[in-house]
Amino acid sequence: MTSSTPGRRELDVRVIPPREKHPAIFATFDALSAGESFVLVNDHDPFPLRYQFEAERPDGFEWQYLERGPVVWRVRIGRR
Amino acid sequence: MRLGLSSEAAPDASLEEVAAACVRRGLGAVELVEGHAHGVSVRSTDVAIDRAARALGDAGLADRVFRPEPGGSPDWEPIAALSARLGAGVLIPSAWAAESGRMDAAASAFGRTGGRLLLAHPSDPAEAAAARRLADRCAPGQATLAWDADPDGPPLVARAAPVLDAAGPQLSHIRLRGSGPEAAASEGKGIGALMARLTLRGWDGVLLLAPAVSARLPVWRIWLGRGTGWGCGSRTASEDLVRLGTGGAR
Numbered sequence: 001m002t003s004s005t006p007g008r009r010e011l012d013v014r015v016i017p018p019r020e021k022h023p024a025i026f027a028t029f030d031a032l033s034a035g036e037s038f039v040l041v042n043d044h045d046p047f048p049l050r051y052q053f054e055a056e057r058p059d060g061f062e063w064q065y066l067e068r069g070p071v072v073w074r075v076r077i078g079r080r
Numbered sequence: 081m082r083l084g085l086s087s088e089a090a091p092d093a094s095l096e097e098v099a100a101a102c103v104r105r106g107l108g109a110v111e112l113v114e115g116h117a118h119g120v121s122v123r124s125t126d127v128a129i130d131r132a133a134r135a136l137g138d139a140g141l142a143d144r145v146f147r148p149e150p151g152g153s154p155d156w157e158p159i160a161a162l163s164a165r166l167g168a169g170v171l172i173p174s175a176w177a178a179e180s181g182r183m184d185a186a187a188s189a190f191g192r193t194g195g196r197l198l199l200a201h202p203s204d205p206a207e208a209a210a211a212r213r214l215a216d217r218c219a220p221g222q223a224t225l226a227w228d229a230d231p232d233g234p235p236l237v238a239r240a241a242p243v244l245d246a247a248g249p250q251l252s253h254i255r256l257r258g259s260g261p262e263a264a265a266s267e268g269k270g271i272g273a274l275m276a277r278l279t280l281r282g283w284d285g286v287l288l289l290a291p292a293v294s295a296r297l298p299v300w301r302i303w304l305g306r307g308t309g310w311g312c313g314s315r316t317a318s319e320d321l322v323r324l325g326t327g328g329a330r
Binding site for chain 1: 081083103104105106256259260263264265266267268269271272273275276279280282284287289
């Protein structure tokens, strides 16, 4: 039922207070090693976050949509 | 990690309403608290439990928790039977389970039926460790832990590491009060940092959303998409309350 497999890393930001969401996402990203990733789960398209990544972590991240709504969005964010 | 909904957020909702609300919010797990309007109870017939299991399955709610009403001396056989039939872990306070040989009786009953136990513990590493020792007395996979995380008090993230270490891989559920539509009011309580920590640990359990206090249920009602929000209030009102004159024709 539980595991500690890094491949299962999933950050569901739907429960996080709005102003803590992006800090939590970047804290998670910054703790990754090169080649690692996590899946971001949200209740809307997090494309503004991608712009923030492009501005603050240029060339250092990968962004792959796994699910595009209409209820849940899942994006794999990886560290290069 | 999967998010789920506790019926504490909608105690007046039928099982179908709870399931529909989970679908609307993209939640994949549910906690049914006995005594709420969903109707699932230790006293439910097998037919009723099977019907509930089908409804939950149709809504994609594969992970289920049932929390029985607290009682002095439970009859574990029907509780364990419900657990197996509904496919739900039965959540009981670990400190209560530790008293008077209750855990051994529970383990015996659940061992016969194939049901599962969830031992709830507060944000206290010592209590988490005690709950883990209780779970270890059961057959593998028969009992896991549920952390009842209340954002009030010291920041959650400060309490998280020792609690997570004490609970270990047995931690399958976290009940997070004050989340969902109350998240904005929980700012600064460490929920964001807790979620980041759980992610980095690769925790793959269920996070159950529950209200902090019942006074906030109206906010949950809107968040869950139940009803139509503000109405005119006349749907069930008596027409006697609306008169255009005294003694005139209606």
